[in-house]
Amino acid sequence: MxxxxxxxxxxxxxxxxxxxxxxxxxxxxxxxxxxxxxxxxxxxxxxxxxxxxxxxxxxxxxxxxxxxxxxxxxxxxxxxxxxxxxxxxxxxxxxxxxxxxxxxxxxxxxxxxxxxxxxxxxxxxxxxxxxxxxxxxxxxxxxxxxxxxxxxxxxxxxxxxxxxxxxxxxxxxxxxxxxxxxxxxxxxxxxxxxxxxxxxxxxxxxxxxxxxxxxxxxxxxxxxxxxxxxxxxxxxxxxxxxxLATLGDGVKGEGKATITIEDSGAVRVMGPSVLKDEQMRFFNYLLTENCYVSGGPTNNGGNIFEWFSRQFGDFTNAFDIETSMQQLMEEASKVPLGSDGLLFLPYLLGERAPIWNAHARGAYFGLNIKHERKHFIRATIEGILYEIYSIGKILAEQRAIKSLSVNGSFGTIPFCTQIIADMFNKPVKLRPQLHSVSFGAYLLSATEMGIYKSLDAAAQTVELPGVYKPRKQNHAVYADYFNIFEKLSVKLFDEFEAIGSLQQKYSVK
Missing domain, CATH: 3.30.420.40 (ATPase, nucleotide binding domain)
Known part of the structure; x- marks a missing residue:
């Protein structure tokens, strides 16, 4: 065979x-x-x-x-x-x-x-x-x-x-x-x-x-x-x-968008025309001639939660990062959405979309005496996903988004997928076997071999049976907190650059 x-x-x-x-x-x-x-x-x-x-x-x-x-x-x-x-x-x-x-x-x-x-x-x-x-x-x-x-x-x-x-x-x-x-x-x-x-x-x-x-x-x-x-x-x-992640999720045509959250992350659409934006916030990459994958990327995805887990997680077995991350997720699930007013800007690696600021830094905001470790865990997860939502929000100004799919090892964690559905207030689909990039490569190969007549035909065969439905009351809460998150990301531009300059000035070589 x-x-x-x-x-x-x-x-x-x-x-x-x-x-x-x-x-x-x-x-x-x-x-x-x-x-x-x-x-x-x-x-x-x-x-x-x-x-x-x-x-x-x-x-x-x-x-x-x-x-x-x-x-x-x-x-x-x-x-x-x-x-x-x-x-x-x-x-x-x-x-x-x-x-x-x-x-x-x-x-x-x-x-x-x-x-x-x-x-x-x-x-x-x-x-x-x-x-x-x-x-x-x-x-x-x-x-x-x-x-x-x-x-x-x-x-x-x-x-x-x-x-x-x-x-x-x-x-x-x-x-x-x-x-x-x-x-x-x-x-x-x-x-x-x-x-x-x-x-x-x-x-x-x-x-x-x-x-x-x-x-x-x-x-x-x-x-x-x-x-x-x-x-x-x-x-x-x-x-x-x-x-290929976009193709692998069957996101080819109007009304569809896909979210990838692996180490980094992105929100993407695919179509025959580029997104034009005076602020230069979107990428427009080619899959094939006259087929553009457009959207915005973030530097700060699952890699940020892995960083948090390494610094603050509990390790039953040495170097068992996946078990530590799972335990932290379980602890975070016991905290009310919004983390009791604690917000996290996840810009540990600077940031690309939508702020395109390489000087950006991470920050916890809203900390008070009642906050515990579990609040920091949930705030970290929510901060990563607020950033994803901020990309999707500006992308929706350019393209109508009626349905979402999600892929990537971090994005497809059930706890995270439900938060994405709630933030976007849209149902989120995902495949039962979580390998959208590889499946996209299969569709590309199968099309080259003549199994499919075109990539359009290949994309139309994709089925994503898993669905997470949004909870409107949760969306309202997240919308209020996101409003502050979005303002902070812009208001701190000068301070981001200033602290970076001080780090370079006083760092020990």
Whole structure:
């Protein structure tokens, strides 16, 4: 029996799924890799560690679920988180670590560019908001402040481009990942000249652009032997995690939106036109030609609750973060919604949508003598979800949203899903098996193989039977607290920047 393998290169690990041709899961595995914060605003990952982890997880899945049952791998399709940058030399060797989406080192460059007419022109052409997350700004930072690495760099790759290059020797970047770099024109489907000039590079220092259905060569002989795969195994370049999560939830067309809350988070819609916004609050990324995934991302999703759990959770077993998080959730469920007046601004990693402020910081507000640990737990969860709601609120100004779906390991926790339904005052759907990105990669692969006539046809087959219904009385409470949350996020702009400046001034090197 033929099967499809999907490989998702996420923020904190790699997920590998195997699907039969009907979209049923045969098996799945996950491996983890760390993010390094060596300096304030720096977020980096070791590309070699990511590659080795990917190979390890893929090989284990093949050996445990595929080869023993004589399944034939027809296709391996990749997805990845967006905005990563890896400089490599002429031989393709990494020049240091990869810089991730969460890195804010280019915030001064972003702040300067965002306020100019030239910045607005680049945003209109590329669909990528002017923010330090953007590879455009990361490469610019490198040009100005890491000049030796910039000079030595033969190519600037994404993590996915690097992994595929290691496996096949091909240097490609799909339209979807490229549309999130701030370097590609989403209307002409080519690298954008103004953006390249600003970053100080030419197309020769970037991979070749390719549609998401592109076959990225064949596996090198050594990996064919190690993985025990036939030479004809197709390697699909695939897409970005955000676009595939949207496709995997069947969110293609009017009236639908999807919420992802993994480490980071986003609210997205998909359609044939871009969202135009003078304030440059939305992204517009490509899945395929004339198919745009639009919305807003947050830096601060499940990673913030994991941070809270590590600092303040109880660990029955050493390093058992998942059990600790579950126990904290149970404790939070005993607190009235609104956390008895305690609010949390979750901006521990700065923030993208809707405030687009890399200087933003976390804060608890409304603290009084009666608040206990359980209130902090619930306030932290609610703060993360208020931020998601703030994105959805401005997105609803542009597109009618009649139905919501939710995906991601944090968003699909029942306690959190119900809060989302209450905040948005809309029913929230989710799939019984929580793997929207991987399922989107399956739909992409199946469409390329001819199982579906088009991605539209593939999206129409998606069924999300699980539904959480909103409770109107809860929505009214959350609306009142959100009003204060929203005001605080803007009122503290000057203080966010001031405390960051003091940290840099007095930090011990």
């Amino acid at each position: 033929k099967c499809i393998i999907t490989i998702e290169l996420g923020t904190n690990g790699v997920r590998v799924f195997a699907f039969d041709l009907n979209g049923r899961v045969i098996g799945s595995m996950k491996g983890y890799f760390p993010t390094f914060h060596t300096e304030p605003d720096h977020s980096e990952q070791d590309p070699e560690q990511i590659f080795i982890t990917t190979l390890y997880v893929l090989k284990n899945l093949l050996n445990e679920h595929i080869h023993p049952k004589k399944h034939e791998v027809a296709c391996i399709c990749f997805s990845a988180s967006m905005h990563s940058v890896l400089a490599v030399d002429k031989s393709g060797n990494p020049l240091g670590n990869a810089i991730t989406w969460a890195d804010n080192r280019a915030k001064k460059d972003a702040q300067e560019l965002r306020t100019t007419a030239f910045g607005k022109k680049i945003y209109a052409a590329t669909g990528t908001p002017i923010h330090p997350m953007s590879p455009l700004l990361k490469i610019t930072w490198m040009k100005n402040r890491d000049k030796e690495r910039f000079r030595m760099a033969s190519k600037f790759l994404s993590i996915k481009s690097y992994i595929i290059h290691q496996l096949t020797g091909e240097l490609l970047m799909d339209y979807s990942i490229a549309s999130a770099t701030g370097l590609m024109n989403i209307h002409t489907l080519d690298w954008e000249a103004d953006a390249l000039k600003y970053a100080g590079i030419t197309t020769a220092r970037l991979p070749e652009l390719a549609p998401v259905f592109t076959t990225a060569g064949k596996l090198k002989k050594a990996y064919l032997q190690s993985l025990r795969l036939p030479p004809e195994t197709k390697i699909l370049i695939g897409s970005s995690d955000g676009c």
